[in-house]
Structure formats: C-alpha cells, structure tokens
Amino acid sequence: NAGVTQTPKFRILKIGQSMTLQCTQDMNHNYMYWYRQDPGMGLKLIYYSVGAGITDKGEVPNGYNVSRSTTEDFPLRLELAAPSQTSVYFCASSYPARGDEKLFFGSGTQLSVL
Amino acid sequence: GQQVMQIPQYQHVQEGEDFTTYCNSSTTLSNIQWYKQRPGGHPVFLIQLVKSGEVKKQKRLTFQFGEAKKNSSLHITATQTTDVGTYFCAGRETTDSWGKLQFGAGTQVVVTP
Numbered sequence: 692n693a694g695v696t697q698t699p700k701f702r703i704l705k706i707g708q709s710m711t712l713q714c715t716q717d718m719n720h721n722y723m724y725w726y727r728q729d730p731g732m733g734l735k736l737i738y739y740s741v742g743a744g745i746t747d748k749g750e751v752p753n754g755y756n757v758s759r760s761t762t763e764d765f766p767l768r769l770e771l772a773a774p775s776q777t778s779v780y781f782c783a784s785s786y787p788a789r790g791d792e793k794l795f796f797g798s799g800t801q802l803s804v805l
Numbered sequence: 806g807q808q809v810m811q812i813p814q815y816q817h818v819q820e821g822e823d824f825t826t827y828c829n830s831s832t833t834l835s836n837i838q839w840y841k842q843r844p845g846g847h848p849v850f851l852i853q854l855v856k857s858g859e860v861k862k863q864k865r866l867t868f869q870f871g872e873a874k875k876n877s878s879l880h881i882t883a884t885q886t887t888d889v890g891t892y893f894c895a896g897r898e899t900t901d902s903w904g905k906l907q908f909g910a911g912t913q914v915v916v917t918p
Contacts, residue, residue, distance in 0.1 A: 722904050733910040787903035793850040
C-alpha cells in the first residue's frame with residue numbers, strides 16, 4: 692500500500708538552479724495537488740490537476756510548473772530557484788467523485804534554496 | 806476571496822484536560838475537513854463534515870459544523886500525549902469546483918504530562 696510517494700525527501704538548491712519534485716500515486720485517483728507549507732502558515736495550493744492532461748493554478752503558482760501525462764504521476768518543476776521557495780512541499784491526491792474529498796498526502800519534500 | 810481562520814494558533818494543554826479549536830470561514834462552505842499533522846510528518850485526514858449542524862465523534866474527538874456552514878470546531882476530551890500535533894481545517898467554498906480546498910493556518914497543540 693504505497694499511496695502517494697514523493698521524491699526526494701530533502702534537497703538543497705543554489706539560487707537559480709532548477710529541479711523537479713516527483714510525485715506518484717497508486718490509488719487511481721483522478722485529482723492530484725501540490726501544496727507548500729511554510730512555518731505557521733498552513734498549506735497553500737500551488738497547482739492541481741483533475742486528470743491526465745489537465746492542470747490548473749492554485750493560490751501560489753508563480754515560479755512553478757506542472758504537467759500530468761499519466762494518472763499516476765504529477766511532477767512539480769522549479770525553473771529558477773529563489774530563497775522564497777524554501778519550504779516543505781506536499782503532493783496529495785483524491786477521488787472526489789466517490790462522495791468525499793479527503794486528501795491523501797505524501798511524506799513531503801523539504802527544500803532549501805541558498 | 807475565501808479565507809479560513811483558525812484559533813487559537815497555539816494550545817498548551819495539561820494531560821487529561823479538554824480543549825477546543827475553532828475554524829471560521831468568510832464564506833459558506835460545501836464541506837469542512839480536519840487533518841492532523843504530527844511533528845515532522847504529513848497531514849493525515851481525520852474527518853469530513855457536509856451537513857449544516859452536523860456533529861461527528863471519533864473516540865475523544867468531537868467535530869461540529871456550524872448551522873450556517875461557515876464555522877467548525879474540534880473538541881478533544883481528556884487530552885493525551887498522543888494528541889500532540891497541528892490540527893488543520895480545510896474547506897471548499899460552495900462556488901468552487903472540487904479540489905480547491907482552503908486550509909487554515911492550523912492549531913499547534915502541545916501536551917504537558
């Protein structure tokens with residue numbers, strides 16, 4: 692029962708570097724999400740996807756890009772890392788059509804941009 | 806836009822005591838969800854409330870959804886050290902599509918033995 696799997700768990704980037712945070716789920720969920728969590732600030736939605744080939748912006752999309760080529764995978768791309776992107780990133784999935792909208796979260800990626 | 810506020814931000818509780826954390830939205834919600842995040846962990850779903858005035862219990866935890874569907878509360882009785890963590894509420898505005906949950910900033914709970 693893997694659920695939602697995120698890699699890497701930790702990463703340190705230099706300003707201006709790029710990287711991709713990987714997320715995969717094995718629950719056949721159609722909805723997938725990327726959130727960032729800053730200390731004391733709760734979770735902010737970056738991007739979400741309602742199915743393969745369909746993505747949409749959340750509250751804080753600037754500086755990020757996503758793609759959804761398969762149901763299982765939803766990678767998050769940081770093109771030019773900035774210190775403001777230092778945060779913990781969580782991927783999540785759900786299947787709202789089943790009558791509930793509960794989110795299943797991955798274990799997170801702690802990213803530092805120095 | 807929709808805002809979800811949680812109070813208090815921090816809650817220090819003596820083991821065995823009760824406490825309540827509150828969640829308030831500026832707009833009417835379709836549903837409210839509660840999550841718990843242990844220190845260093847990820848949010849874990851606790852419950853979803855959908856109906857106006859709904860009350861649900863999970864052992865020592867009681868969740869309530871307000872009549873106007875704009876507020877919610879989580880009450881924990883006889884607090885234990887296992888209750889340590891941050892509790893988040895999350896709601897979806899009635900005019901928003903599935904998936905657009907707004908999270909509160911959370912209530913961080915510290916339990917003193």
